[in-house]
Amino acid sequence: MTELRVEHVSKRFGGLQALQDVSLQTEGEILGLIGPNGAGKTTLFNIISGFLPPTSGTITYDGRALHKQHPHQIVRLGIARTFQIIKPFGDLSVLENVLSGIGMPVYPSARALFQRYRTSATLKQAHAILAQTDLQDWAQAPAANLPIGLQRRLEIARALATRPHLLLLDEPAAGLTTHEAEDLALLIRSLHAQGIDIIVIEHNMSFAMNLCERIVVLAQGQIIANDTPAVIQQDERVINAYLGQEEADVAHS
């Protein structure tokens, strides 16, 4: 089974210790990654997907070291991601956004310079993904024109187009209505049922608790808990971490 192993990863930004000796591993599940603001969740995704080098530690996927590879190489190994601050290709159509992911295997080859990207085969694949993510009505619209909730869905659609085995979702439910969040949870479950492993960062506790089979809690760069939702919910340290956050929020305002 292809598994992701994060071993003793630390990350320092100048004087800030964003991650401290983080180790975790996927086991073919929907894994939740939660923690207060600034805990280092996105930083961990950035390191796994090659956008940032770790200060120390190793990451392997399917036995292959990831921490020296570039983002475009890591996606070729089957790990796709979305961005917390969404990055749609705004002037391209929704369809073209998805096609951009379908091109993933072609980009490294000189064929990219000669082969047209709109063929009946690629369009069929793209429309299948649009149907799966319920974006088919928007296919021709410029991505920038979509409501924000759909732009988040497009992030997922574009990542899916690279045919990942592991999908890293950074706060996919942020800003969604309860109803939209329920649809999203259904989508994530169906992707998992198709055999895609998932790590999802989420702030919305009930969303994470319902969706995930296991939850890793990060606080101030360290993993403070790694267990089933039921156990996490009772965990003193987790509750304290979140309470600390709320107190800090109150102090700020």
Next chain:
Amino acid sequence: MFNGYVITIAVFVGIWVSLALSLNILVGYAGQISLGHAAFFGIGAYTSAVMTVRYGQSFWAGLLAAILITGIVGAILGLPSLRVRHDFLVLATMGVNFVVVAVFKYVDFFGGAMGIVNLPAPSLFGVSFRGGALYMALVWLYAGFVLLISWYLSKTWAGLALNTVRIDEDAAAAVGVSVPRFKIYAFAISAALAGGAGSFYAHFIGSVFPDTFAFVESIAILSMVIIGGVGTLRGPIFGAILLKSAPEFLRFAQDYRFTIYGALLVLMMLFQPSGLLGDDSWLWTLGKRIFRRPAASMQAEEAS
């Protein structure tokens, strides 16, 4: 039908249409603003001059060498673009332009300030193309070739990848696009096509001098792309035709043309950044409305 003067203008316009379209691949497709395009124009012109005058090759060999060598040099000079941020790239490409002109000027092999003279005209089956309508046809054939490449490129995976690089490099990498690789592609293709234009220019004039390819010419070419409509095909063509031919009709403007280009460039950036014929420019929108209306009203009549 074509007198010498009209042919001269038509040849120049054709060459600058090729230059503007080639720069558009770099700026409009890949989003890499370059103020050094005249360097590639010059490298093509000098390559062709050296091949024909120094090594006695035919125009055709010179043209081919100009395209290939300028493409390779373009790929190499594109390497700094991988390291620097956007605003800095503008300076870096500007610097490249100055260095290239200095090399033409101070390296004896390139003839120094005296340039290289007595370039042969192309000929095919004993027919010479110099100065005639045939040369003009050849130049426009080349412009058509550059247009064809630009159009086809936009339909390929590389064209899509260049779009992603222009819009967001992180998102591009996240879908598997190697940002450095595609930037270098853009530099190489853009430079190669400009190099071909340089060859056509050199053999039309019959000589090459360093100052023709100075930094101001880079501004002129970039102005054509931006004023016409960056990223589209019609825009750079229109921009080159407008800016290259207008000074011929407005002779008094000749001496100030670089000033005018510069002023127009700034005005466009401020008021119509997508260019005169950009997708959302008022001129293009107006044109679409005028040409759509009859069709739309006919449909309305049929329906009623």
